[in-house]
Amino acid sequence: ARLKVARVYARIADRRRDHLHKLTTRLVRDNQTIVIEDLTVRNMVKNHSLARAISDAAWRQFRTMLEYKADWHGRNLVVVDRWFPSSKLCSTCGAPAGRMPLNVRSWTCRCGAVHDRDTNAARNILAEGLSVIAWGGGVRP
Incomplete structure (x- = not known):
């Protein structure tokens, strides 16, 4: 067995x-x-x-x-830093959202954009990674 x-x-x-x-x-x-x-x-x-x-x-x-x-x-x-707030930043305007528990799967930014948490995080991670290549990080394209 x-x-x-x-x-x-x-x-x-x-x-x-x-x-x-x-x-x-x-x-x-x-x-x-x-x-x-x-x-x-x-x-x-x-x-x-x-x-x-x-x-x-x-x-x-x-x-x-x-x-x-x-x-x-x-x-x-x-590799983007683990402390980068990828799911809490608006990928449209760059404004940070407040405290967001894991059960919140979609949210609306102050600019009016509606975000799926995972899709928004993927966009922010890509933007941060490309800024790391171009400028050393911390710069939004």
């Missing part, structure tokens, strides 16, 4: 690793610059309600693969 369970877990790990290799290879080949956010996965796994999902996503392994493949292919990999 232990051998059967071990085979199943090994097969799942192989599938996950294969998927990560294919995804990171496609990202590195299709893009000249890749911008990611620095996350403290070690601290995020301490949250018992999210730990399994975070571990299953293999974020650390994904980042490691992106780093060495970007180096192999001569691509730029920019």
